[in-house]
Amino acid sequence: MRRVNASMTDAAVARPEDLPVAQLELARSPLPLVPAARAYSLQSLVGHLLVNQSTQAVQATAALPSLALDGNAAGESMAMAEAVTRQWMSLHAQWLEGLAELGQEMGEFRHTNTLSKYVDQEVNLVQQALALVSTQATATVRLLENIQVNLAWWLSQRQPALRP
Amino acid sequence: MSTTSLLPRAAPLPGFRADLSQCSVSGLSSGAFMAVQLHLAHSSMFVGAGVVAGGPYRCAESFRAGAVLAGDAYVQGAMFICMNPLIPQAGPDPDRLLIVAHETAERGDIDPLLHLRDHRLYIFTGTEDTVVRSSVVFTTERFYRMLGVSEANLRFVFDQPAGHALITTNLEDNALAANRPPYLNQWPPGDSAEMQSWTILKHLYHDGLQPPAERLSGRLLRFDQSEFFAGEVPCCFSPYGYVYVPKAVEEGRVEPRIHVALHGCKQGYNYVDLTYGRPDRANDAPYGNRYMTTTGYNEMADTNGIVVLYPQVEGIDDGIVQNPEGCWDWWGYSSTDYYSKNAPQIRTIHRMLQRLGE
Numbered sequence: 001m002r003r004v005n006a007s008m009t010d011a012a013v014a015r016p017e018d019l020p021v022a023q024l025e026l027a028r029s030p031l032p033l034v035p036a037a038r039a040y041s042l043q044s045l046v047g048h049l050l051v052n053q054s055t056q057a058v059q060a061t062a063a064l065p066s067l068a069l070d071g072n073a074a075g076e077s078m079a080m081a082e083a084v085t086r087q088w089m090s091l092h093a094q095w096l097e098g099l100a101e102l103g104q105e106m107g108e109f110r111h112t113n114t115l116s117k118y119v120d121q122e123v124n125l126v127q128q129a130l131a132l133v134s135t136q137a138t139a140t141v142r143l144l145e146n147i148q149v150n151l152a153w154w155l156s157q158r159q160p161a162l163r164p
Numbered sequence: 165m166s167t168t169s170l171l172p173r174a175a176p177l178p179g180f181r182a183d184l185s186q187c188s189v190s191g192l193s194s195g196a197f198m199a200v201q202l203h204l205a206h207s208s209m210f211v212g213a214g215v216v217a218g219g220p221y222r223c224a225e226s227f228r229a230g231a232v233l234a235g236d237a238y239v240q241g242a243m244f245i246c247m248n249p250l251i252p253q254a255g256p257d258p259d260r261l262l263i264v265a266h267e268t269a270e271r272g273d274i275d276p277l278l279h280l281r282d283h284r285l286y287i288f289t290g291t292e293d294t295v296v297r298s299s300v301v302f303t304t305e306r307f308y309r310m311l312g313v314s315e316a317n318l319r320f321v322f323d324q325p326a327g328h329a330l331i332t333t334n335l336e337d338n339a340l341a342a343n344r345p346p347y348l349n350q351w352p353p354g355d356s357a358e359m360q361s362w363t364i365l366k367h368l369y370h371d372g373l374q375p376p377a378e379r380l381s382g383r384l385l386r387f388d389q390s391e392f393f394a395g396e397v398p399c400c401f402s403p404y405g406y407v408y409v410p411k412a413v414e415e416g417r418v419e420p421r422i423h424v425a426l427h428g429c430k431q432g433y434n435y436v437d438l439t440y441g442r443p444d445r446a447n448d449a450p451y452g453n454r455y456m457t458t459t460g461y462n463e464m465a466d467t468n469g470i471v472v473l474y475p476q477v478e479g480i481d482d483g484i485v486q487n488p489e490g491c492w493d494w495w496g497y498s499s500t501d502y503y504s505k506n507a508p509q510i511r512t513i514h515r516m517l518q519r520l521g522e
Binding site for chain 2: 052076
């Protein structure tokens, strides 16, 4: 995929075969399968998530009674809660840093020589905002997965019979 | 998509009659995790390993019961237990992994673990590493100690304020505490600063290496990796690998030893960064040859008759293989057997070593 933000070295010379080649590429692409492919991808993920989370939940639940007899469990669970809080604060800090950088760039008085450069700058700002949101969303989901897997693994170690 | 079959072939890897009982291996990050797998799989060939920011053997399988499918469990284990456990107690369990290693050796899938007792280990983690937590690397040290590696043979460095990187003395590289590509950081200037690769090689070959060359005498050769696939297509080797050959070795004046240097994720010569999930060819190639030309291995190898093998892997994320960042396979993306002598990537590197021994 071609990036939107332009540069002086972008290929701008038109060749006669450009359009037919692009049309051929489009014809070759599996466009009719797009809805099915996206649906399959989502269905596959949901299936894995449901099964995996059920598995982890069963193991975690089974380990819960043993925590009462485990002298280290309280301290370790507190440490895990602190670690989660630190990660969450770090995510929040990255969000604020991103907003600050974006705000700084949006507030700059800039000069452009060409209309295309002006459009390029405006689109870049939109892209940066979208990238910030998507990065945060991905990092947040990753943190949730991290917590879930770590918690289940940590609990499973307290139930030796269920250890893999 | 792999580029392996699309580019013209390079010359074949030459043989140098190397002493295959004196090999060593080192790596950073995924290269370090892979170095551990390779080291245990073929311990009869190696004298030691350098592990910079890497976890213990078969670490990714720590929590197999965490998912129904092995592939899901291994990826989860790699990311959340072997790289970023929230607390050390949620990280890898070296006692359990030791049992797994013994079971694997008893099946004959890897060399007998007795070989490891006399081996030399250099293990490093930076206190500022935010990619692979130091607590994981502490388990690597414990794992090797439990395998019988002696105090004198194991050097564990864990008190330097370094980020996730192989450390050099190059002014162009990132500041010491950085955690970003190209994952090459520099020591602060000072008399004691030296290339980490030199420290690794000096520790692994403790018989007293000559000082590194100020000017290289040998050649960095590009070779065709595909000839080592033997009819298979093991994911995700790049078309070309590289090998540094000192002049004395090329002229047949010394019997060389081999050091295998494994790059980390995003460090293969043809790695291309992703933008919105697609390879950003407009910025190709962001990394290039830095790992094999600027990290110092060649200078130390040059004066000590060491051939440095730099096998290369590339990123593939095609819906089947999920390895967009060109990492070595230490969690099973290419096969559920990623750890034994029969694992696709280990088998391929072993064939390269055999060639160098011819």
